[in-house]
Amino acid sequence: MTVASCTKKCADAGFEIAAMEYSYQCFCDNFVRMGGAPAQSESECNTKCAGNQDETCGGPNRMSIYSTQNPLKVYQPPKPVETVGGWKYQGCITDVGGQVFPWKSVNETGNSPEWCLSKCQEFGFMHAGLEYGQECFCGDLDGIEKAGSKPAPESECNMSCPGAPEAICGQGNRLSHYKWEGADPLYVWNYPTGNAAGRYEFLVGGPIIPLISQPAVNGKISLLEKYGTGEPNSTGAYELDPSIGGDIFHAFRELTGIKTDIFCAAGLTLPDRAGRQINIGGWSTDSLFGVRMYTPDGKLGVNGTNNWQEDVNTVKLQQGRWYPTGLLMANGSMLIVGGQDGSNGPPVPNMEILPKAGAVKHAQYLQDTDPYNLYPFLVVLPSGGIFIQYYNEARILDEVTLDTKTILPKVPAAVTDPTGGRTYPYEGTQVLLPQYYPYSDPLEVLICGGAAKNPRYGLDNCVSMAPDVAQPKWTIERMPSRRVMSCMASLPDGTFLILNGAEIGEAGFGLAEKPNLNAILYDSRKPKHQRMSIMANTTIARMYHSEAVVMDDGRVLVSGSDPQDNVNPQEHRLEVFLPPYLLSGIPQPTFDLPQNDWNWEADYSFTVTSSAGGPIKVSLMGAESSTHGSSMGARILFPQVTCSGNACSVKAPKGPYIAPLGWYRMFVLAGDIPSHAKWIRLGGDPAGLGNWPDFPAFRPLPGVGPVGAANAPTTRSEPVVARSFRG
Template sequence: MAFSSPVQTLLVILLFLLHAPPCPASGGGSWSLLLPSIGISAMHMQLLPTDRVVIYDRTDFGISKISLRDGKCRPNSDDCSAHSVEYDVIHNSVRPLMVLTDVWCSSGTLMPDGTLVQTGGTYEGDHVVRVYKSCDNCDWHEIPSGLSQPRWYATNHLLPDGRQIIIGGRQAFNYEFYPKTSATENAPSLPFLVQTNEPNIENNLYPFVFLNTDGHFFIYANDRAILFDYVRNQVVRTYPTIPGGDPRNYPSTGSAVLLPLHIVQGEAADAEVLICGGAPKEAFINANNGKFDRALNTCGRIKISDPNPQWVMETMPLARVMGDMLLLPNGDVLIINGGSAGVAGWELGRDPVLCPVIYRPSNPIGARFEIQNPTTIPRMYHSTAILLRDGRVLVGGSNPHDKYEFGNVLYPTELSLEAFSPAYLDPISSRLRPYIISQRTVIHHGERMFIRFEVSCPVDPKLVSVTMVAPPFNTHSFSMSQRLLILDAGNTTVAVGKSHYEVSVMAPTSVNVAPAGNYILFVVYQDIPSEGIWVCIQ
């Protein structure tokens, strides 16, 4: 959608201000602009154990606003701009990276050794596997035929054995693994993806995938879900259709999380999934005809480990499509980004939702949602968000166009990075904030950990907990391999000096509960988390 005169542009801005849903009384949180431009629009993001973030968009948007290093250009091209960057969280700086093939709408997972393995894309990139290991001079390494099937809009998840599974994608009704165990390893079919595919709409792309505590995968697409044994290629359980039957996956894009897993003596209790937002069944067709339906304002919550699982529906204070759901260190869920009308796709979303919302899973129904303070920057289609080790949330992206568009459009291409600081980072909470003094960085399943920390006020042992967060790969409103463990601390916290304490917790005993790899460990006191430290479960 383009506009030809300054008067029309002004009218568009006024229209946006009138149609951005107002935030009711806000609960808290604050925003800060980190960088006005990183040179590209952050369509995909992954936090690495080096406190750096790999960010990329796509290679055919046109010339970006950041040049490749040392006068380099992409092969067989006059494009000498970067389409991927590494953001250094500590130094608040970016470094351009060279990506060779098109990574548009791809997927990925952080591997146990801290390497990002990213898969697929489109055009010449749909069979490509790309590997990124962070260092001062590292760059992407590409494996041209790393995939057996084209993967575009697929979902990845880390496996208990340290590999990753890649599920679905456009017209890819199957799944595969990386790395392969043999050169002849194929891509088994997954009929569930055929059953959930709608002609000319799909509504089953970027399926929501979570590793259950029994080692099977919960897979949600469109309006339904299965529990899937990927080893035997069998559906173990079919879950009830979500009430209302409206689609929740791309392009009717909602979001989902596996709620925090409570770990007692190394064992996990019930596993629950929360799915929020999306768009009505007719929304995609209507949006393509210029009618932008209101987004869904409902969430569905289900105990996927229950013998007789049933959906429990809740109502969000703000309807939302294209929102992101992130697990915060204290066990809360942050719902952020997106719009309140339309669907995902070029020019198909409307009415930005500027206010994040906090969801508190342990509160009673009716007291779980709290609206937060708003940003001033719309984050629509192709926006992203990830949790940082210091507890802030990094927010970037938004480009609902098939190229870079910076003026005379309803929602210009956004190159900035912001940080949202939840209320637990408010200065008023500083006296309650733990500071981790010592903890081993390598731990083993079932091992007891003794974590020393400092708090400036007297500590009630019953209010101390330890959490571990697996940093996910985020794109298109879904955070792949996202996982948060709440380790039961009981009454184990003891004083070991003035303002110094030690808490004892047991690491999960099973790779099905906590796959080997990198986690951010936090000590939480009265819902106020410490700054996290990187640990590796082996």
């Protein structure tokens, strides 16, 4: 070794300091560690270089230092950083195998207390640890007890941090432990008990394993099953009458007419005067192009006679689509987005309009993010744009050209993994937070759950954003547990029930484990980071292909689960979740509504026929179709209401962007206790969908015009008609 050979080696490696010791040792770095100071005399470096006896290369415990720095960077011996913002150092603790805190990040060059703790803080973790210098862990207090971690001598945490050499970042199997003690906690979870925690109840065993559940304007629920899941002689299509309860032989009506496989299709409720349901896409061959329709008839307690209608030879999509999303646009037509060309096939990175209007529109961003963007989330924004969220990206589209208007910030995922996602297969769930009269606050989207890529943990957070504001950004809120394949049901009081899914894995057959049996109530009326309550548990695993929708009586119908994992069953049982408002002991209010075909911003009278007291409010909930965590069409608004005694008036919301046209359920609330719903149509049928598609298989058509008489009562008023289904 020579001075030249050592300095060259260090410079070539990108270092600014070269040091020689014991004649043959060469050290490189960008700073002097451990408070290194000049020796008292140059003569203490008296060892000749092994490769050149005319040069000196340090000495015993002495270094000859060469540097391009001026002045030389010298760092003192590392010690614990006692305070970082609202974080306080708790001491050195044991950690065997990285088991104390679950979320691990590695930063080989920049790890420091500031870097690590800021990450944990951003994602809502109030405990953190640093280990092996470069490792950062985020978690919760209970992780210390579960792992059996104990205090360790401070001398055992002695490794400096690569991003802050004067700070200590643990040591092997030792954590430098920090706790958030700021003025405001990073999260507050509520722990209601008894009736305040809600309750799961078994409703009825079903004839199929639903893949899609969709409330209908007749007060019933459409349930659809993919081919090959249920019994060989089943049509895969049933209608549930929730007013009948647990009588399996009378609660279901079997429907015919579906000719192709609805496996991973999309669903919407049309704005025509019949409130027809449409189902779009499917699994393979003709199913991919499927356009299927059902006109709900009958009423609660009374059988209907209509069936599904389909003819792929006369009405079909332009592109075959497996895992697409549908959106009812502000002009009354439908936007169909994305998917794959058959089972695990190539992407379909484009969009089309139904009824057909021009060619498909290519979307390069869907091509670039395949296969992590299936069932993208779509929203009509108050600004007139269309919000789309797919994988870990989001943007706003022009509603006419479908070109990108705004690229929004990347969607956060896990504290350890920015490459995690929110749409299938890293399946989370999205809703819109309530809009309140006069609708001056920006609309916010809320997405809960999803999955990281590595490791494949479910995400333990929700993210929200107001896309229409000038500089939108995502807010991260901790959830009490991890959840992938999550579902979220909007409730008529403005809260949201998060349920179903698993803690580990991703969506798909046999790809997830550890069912999440707990329900969470999210209340957007509370301050952010304080909105989640840990509710009741179920005993039924709801994994892949599970759903949740609110019924007209305010209960949440929980259905499905088709994991095919040889661990959890394929689930025929239907449950209901009773939110606290149904367990309060206060009777639900009742009301009469003379008109159910509304124009935007018009006033409509209704009469409260019974109420136990409390201020009268109205919520309007958009018709939804639930599958794979996507609640297509879901939206909730609280319009202006005035009352004089029991005579009340509600002002229809603004349209077509605040409240897009379509069918809504009107709930009257006395305080926070909702009535049974009545269905109203808002904004008419400007696209004339009531006259489409005019082919024999889809006739008779409902036509275009007013809805007619108000909805039938939501309680059973006629004798039950016997039903039967094939077992």
